[in-house]
Amino acid sequence: MAIQTDGIVIRNRKIKSNYFLLEIDCPSIANETKPGQFVMLRTSENNHPLLRRPFSIYKSYSTLHPRKGKRGHLFILYKKAGKGTQKMSTFKEGQKVNLIGPLGNGFILPPLPSPAATILIGGGVGMASLSALGGTSGLGELYVFIGGKTKNDILCENDFPKGKVFIATEDGSRGQKGTVVELFLSEIKRFDRDRPHHVYICGPVGMVKSLSNVIKSKKWIVQVSLEARMGCGFGACWGCVVKTKDAEMAYRRVCKDGPVFPLSEIVWE
Amino acid sequence: MMMKIAPPLDLSVCIGKLELKNPVIAASGTFGYGQEFENFMDLSQLGAIIPKGISLNPMQGNPPPRIFETNGGILNSIGLQNPGFQVFIKEKLPYLKKIKTNLIINFFGNTQKEYVELARRLDSLEGISGLEMNISCPNVKCGGEIFGSDPRVTYRLVSAVRKSSELPFIVKLSPNVTDISAIARSSEEGGADAVSLVNTFKAMAINIHTRRPELGNVTGGLSGPAIKPIALRMVWEVSQAVKIPVIGIGGIMKAEDAIEFILAGASAIQIGTANLINPKTGIEVISGIKKYLLQTGVNRVQDIIGLFKK
Numbered sequence: 001m002a003i004q005t006d007g008i009v010i011r012n013r014k015i016k017s018n019y020f021l022l023e024i025d026c027p028s029i030a031n032e033t034k035p036g037q038f039v040m041l042r043t044s045e046n047n048h049p050l051l052r053r054p055f056s057i058y059k060s061y062s063t064l065h066p067r068k069g070k071r072g073h074l075f076i077l078y079k080k081a082g083k084g085t086q087k088m089s090t091f092k093e094g095q096k097v098n099l100i101g102p103l104g105n106g107f108i109l110p111p112l113p114s115p116a117a118t119i120l121i122g123g124g125v126g127m128a129s130l131s132a133l134g135g136t137s138g139l140g141e142l143y144v145f146i147g148g149k150t151k152n153d154i155l156c157e158n159d160f161p162k163g164k165v166f167i168a169t170e171d172g173s174r175g176q177k178g179t180v181v182e183l184f185l186s187e188i189k190r191f192d193r194d195r196p197h198h199v200y201i202c203g204p205v206g207m208v209k210s211l212s213n214v215i216k217s218k219k220w221i222v223q224v225s226l227e228a229r230m231g232c233g234f235g236a237c238w239g240c241v242v243k244t245k246d247a248e249m250a251y252r253r254v255c256k257d258g259p260v261f262p263l264s265e266i267v268w269e
Numbered sequence: 270m271m272m273k274i275a276p277p278l279d280l281s282v283c284i285g286k287l288e289l290k291n292p293v294i295a296a297s298g299t300f301g302y303g304q305e306f307e308n309f310m311d312l313s314q315l316g317a318i319i320p321k322g323i324s325l326n327p328m329q330g331n332p333p334p335r336i337f338e339t340n341g342g343i344l345n346s347i348g349l350q351n352p353g354f355q356v357f358i359k360e361k362l363p364y365l366k367k368i369k370t371n372l373i374i375n376f377f378g379n380t381q382k383e384y385v386e387l388a389r390r391l392d393s394l395e396g397i398s399g400l401e402m403n404i405s406c407p408n409v410k411c412g413g414e415i416f417g418s419d420p421r422v423t424y425r426l427v428s429a430v431r432k433s434s435e436l437p438f439i440v441k442l443s444p445n446v447t448d449i450s451a452i453a454r455s456s457e458e459g460g461a462d463a464v465s466l467v468n469t470f471k472a473m474a475i476n477i478h479t480r481r482p483e484l485g486n487v488t489g490g491l492s493g494p495a496i497k498p499i500a501l502r503m504v505w506e507v508s509q510a511v512k513i514p515v516i517g518i519g520g521i522m523k524a525e526d527a528i529e530f531i532l533a534g535a536s537a538i539q540i541g542t543a544n545l546i547n548p549k550t551g552i553e554v555i556s557g558i559k560k561y562l563l564q565t566g567v568n569r570v571q572d573i574i575g576l577f578k579k
Contacts, residue, residue, distance in 0.1 A: 004309050004548060042546065047522060050493055051338050052546060100309075100548070231336045231343065232545035236301035238321075238347050239336030251330050251350060256305075269332065 002103050002234055003028055009095045010073060012088075017152035019125070020089055021058075022076040029101045030060040030072030035109075035132035036225055036260045039101030040233035041076070043084040053084040054230045054255070056129040056202075057102065077128040077155065103233050104259045107133050107223055110198040114140040117191060120163075121211060123147040123180050123203030127156040129225050130202050134160045139198070143190070147180025147207065181210045193217040201225070201263065209268050222263035228254040243267040278562055279569040280555070282316070282536050284514050285462030287399050287437035289316035289371055289537060292570055293527065293555050296518055296539035297322050297375035297401065297441075298347065302361040303368060309548035314555060316537060317371035320361065322403050324376070325383050327353035332485035337474055342495030342520075343542055344472055346486035349377065349403075354390060366396035373439065377403040381426050384416075385433045392434035400436050402427075402461075405443030405468035417443040420455040427459025439516065442466040442507075444496075449503050450510035457511045465516035465539060466507060467500045493542040494520045501533055508534025508575055522550065524557020531558075534575040 007026030015021050024030075029039060040052035059075040080089045091097065107129075110118060118139035120130040127146060134142060142163030148154045151174035157165055167175030168183035176183050180203070191197055199215065201208055202225040215222055231239035235256030244252045244265045252258065280291035295303075297319040303312055312318065330350025337344045351357070365372050374391055378384035384402065391400060404417030404426065416426050427440055440456040442449055444467035453464045469490025474483040482488075500519020508515045517535030520542065521527050527538045543550040558570060567573055 002308055047341065047494055047546075049338060050341060050343060050542075050546060098547075229334055229336050229338075231345070232305075232548075234305055234548070236305040237299060237336070237345070237545050238330065238350050239345055241330070241333050241335060241350070243332070249327070249329070249350075249352065251333070 002101055004098065004100045005029065006096045007099050009091050009093055009097060011093060012091045018080045019155060020078050020080060022078065022088065022091065024074050024076070024097060024099070025071055026074055026099055027070060027072035029099055030074040031062050033057045033060050033074065033102040034106040035136060036106035036129050037102040037104050038259065039074070039076070039099045040103060040230070042098040043087040049083045049087070051231060052100065052233060054233055058128040058131060077125055079125050100233060104255060107200060107225070107260050109136060110138060110140070112138055114138045115198050116195050117141040117143060117197045119143045119145070119191065119197060119199045121145040121180060121184055121199065121201045123207050124153055125155065126203035126225070126227070130200060131156040131159040133200055134163060145180050145184045147183065147203070179207070181207060181214060184211070185214055194219050196221060199223070212263050212266065212268065215263065223260050224263045224266065225260045226254050226258055230255050243269055276568050278559055279571070280558065282571055284399070284439065284516065284537060285437045287371065291316040291555050291558070292531065292537035293551050294373070294516065294537055294539045295319060295544060295551055296541035297403070299541040299544045303365050306548050310552050313369040315370050315551050317373050317398065318365065318368060319373045319375050319401055319539070320365060321351055322349055322375040322377055323351050323354055323357045324349065324378060325354050325387050327351065327356070334483065334485050337483040337489070339474055339491065340495065342491050342493035344474055344484060344489040344491055345469070346484045346489035348486065354387060358394065362394070362396070371398035372396060373399040373401050375401040375403055375441070381429055384426060385429050388430045389433040392436055397436060399439060400434060401439040401441050401465060402430060403441050405441050414443050414445060417452060418446045420451045423452050424455040424459045427456050427461050431460035437462045439463045439465050441468055443468050444499065444503055445471045450506050453507040453511050457513050461513060463514040463516055464507060464511065465518055467496070467503055467519050470496055470499070492520065494522055496520045497526060501529055504530055504535050505533040505577070521554070524554045524561060527554045527558060528561055531570065531574055532577040534577070536574055
């Protein structure tokens with residue numbers, strides 16, 4: 001159940017170039033979240049910027065504090081890009097931040113027994129929710145494809161100790177030169193088309209769109225976590241919709257009906 | 270010495286024959302169907318709830334992107350997406366009816382006939398306290414604004430709908446007109462019990478890098494703090510132009526904003542955009558109004574309506 005609550009900033013540090021990691025003490029959300037869910041974070045109390053910003057929950061864990069008892073920390077991996085994230089990058093330890101969460105449906109985990117293979121494909125901060133997923137058990141053999149413009153945009157590569165990690169950068173500064181989609185295509189022969197692999201995707205729309213053209217196997221179960229500009233994040237405003245094949249209501253809310261959808265349900269316009 | 274006991278605060282206001290326990294209403298289109306907010310607040314504390322607008326038939330809405338933030342405001346082009354009357358009464362109304370506050374249904378049509386038919390059907394339902402007729406959505410081609418920009422068209426529509434429903438009847442006005450007071454007067458003459466204003470301002474934004482509009486629909490409606498001073502001026506003007514109650518809407522983020530609208534002449538106010546940012550805004554505005562009354566030694570919120578002096 002999503003709630004609105006204040007969290008306390010534990011740490012907020014730059015991890016590389018424009019990427020930051022924000023750790024917040026917020027037990028009521030951190031202890032309730034599952035991979036693929038997100039929070040709406042208010043970056044400013046004086047309405048500049050106005051709307052909250054959506055962020056995937058990167059990690060969360062429960063801790064026991066000697067005085068305060070059971071606590072829960074959640075982590076947000078973000079890129080300083082616009083007004084909101086600019087403001088976030090100035091958050092100081094001990095500062096209060098208002099959150100709504102956990103929001104959205106989250107990923108559906110592969111059913112047991114574990115599948116032959118689970119494939120994660122992501123780019124930029126899209127890796128945050130895939131990292132949360134990669135830490136769960138019952139994924140079978142784990143393959144992780146990470147893409148970015150340069151080596152500075154490659155995130156979470158060390159988050160998958162049990163997985164085989166492949167990296168691509170558009171400028172060739174790390175891993176294979178090219179997009180993560182091209183990288184995945186060059187390795188696709190590893191995966192049997194007729195076995196029910198589970199594929200999870202999170203990244204920029206362009207990446208997701210071209211992956212939907214590449215993944216043709218009907219046996220694969222492909223889930224995509226979508227990014228969208230959001231108004232509220234909890235289903236009230238209908239601002240963040242995506243077109244789907246749903247006959248009754250084509251435009252579904254990314255925040256409430258998603259952010260995770262079966263890739264085959266999305267209609268690309 | 271005897272302590273003087275102050276009489277309890279009276280926050281109630283009247284919109285025609287509809288009495289609200291307080292003047293704070295959740296605005297249509299920003300409050301979903303109520304249920305989306307149940308985790309965040311006690312819905313029954315609001316003076317009234319106006320769920321997302323409904324039409325006779327389902328509407329699929331506009332292509333995304335539908336929302337874009339500007340300085341102090343939000344552009345939206347949702348396009349009145351809704352499941353239509355039948356699904357609304359089956360899936361949304363049962364929950365809304367159970368909330369112990371007034372339920373005002375916002376509705377719209379493509380033609381006068383559709384407006385009248387929908388009002389007639391809503392009139393026959395139980396658990397509805399009033400109607401708010403949308404003649405002001407800037408995001409749809411037919412319907413919406415076309416009925417809210419010509420005083421004669423407005424008059425014809427309002428009087429036709431008036432005849433088909435006994436319910437307290439509010440007309441929601443567009444600010445995208447030359448003279449909003451003229452439209453308000455036509456609504457009054459047509460038999461409306463109140464007018465609510467303003468809906469969003471037609472507006473747009475362009476991405477200079479892609480050289481494309483930021484909204485899929487090119488234009489949208491601007492709401493939020495950016496529009497408050499204009500909305501306030503319009504509420505003030507309209508409240509002088511008509512005798513029926515005026516409901517103030519436009520960028521109310523906190524109690525002080527709401528009080529400004531009430532002082533300008535609004536009998537009640539609606540919270541819109543702020544619901545998306547802080548879902549508890551309505552509740553906070555109610556307690557802020559109480560505090561203001563206590564501090565200023567006024568017992569009844571009704572006594573400050575239009576108290577603003579030039």
